[in-house]
Amino acid sequence: EAGVAQSPRYKIIEKRQSVAFWCNPISGHATLYWYQQILGQGPKLLIQFQNNGVVDDSQLPKDRFSAERLKGVDSTLKIQPAKLEDSAVYLCASSLVAWGEKSTEAFFGQGTRLTVV
């Protein structure tokens, strides 16, 4: 079974530039997550999709971050403009879940390491 695919693996940009990350979840997984992991910290949820609808984006800095999930499959996360404090690993995860199912687990991609200089 193919895992969660993310690209690019690494990205270096200057502050105030824009950047986009792409995620292809495991086939059939209804739920997709984007996490931000700053060095030395645990992953922090940015946004959670159920199919192509947003379930939770309470911690997404909406003035600069945006995300979409195309046709309930692939997803892109964009930062515009980037700040120095956005330097982190951006992890995408997916899980096979539908409303009412009791148990699931999230499968993670390898992440995109963003450095803002």
Added chain:
Amino acid sequence: AQSVTQPDIHITVSEGASLELRCNYSYGATPYLFWYVQSPGQGLQLLLKYFSGDTLVQGIKGFEAEFKRSQSSFNLRKPSVHWSDAAEYFCAVGASGTYKYIFGTGTRLKVLA
């Protein structure tokens, strides 16, 4: 609100020694609990999970964890650590209904030869 606390930022053990990584959670209902491991430059790999039933859960790579509701804990254990276990370990709690996962800050494990 949900939260996860991993009190130990760093732990160092000798190869062959036993290991216990602590995790405490705060959640109003029965939680879904997970332990993930992250090697340098890699994504997170699931070690084990607890949803219901037997409170002692077996995982991959010889790890196990015990859910103790009275202590709000889900500690990870391994009887004999291998050098390849050196990594960062994250405890996470999942909310039923929303399937939102909250992660702890992680424990970095160092293994001495």
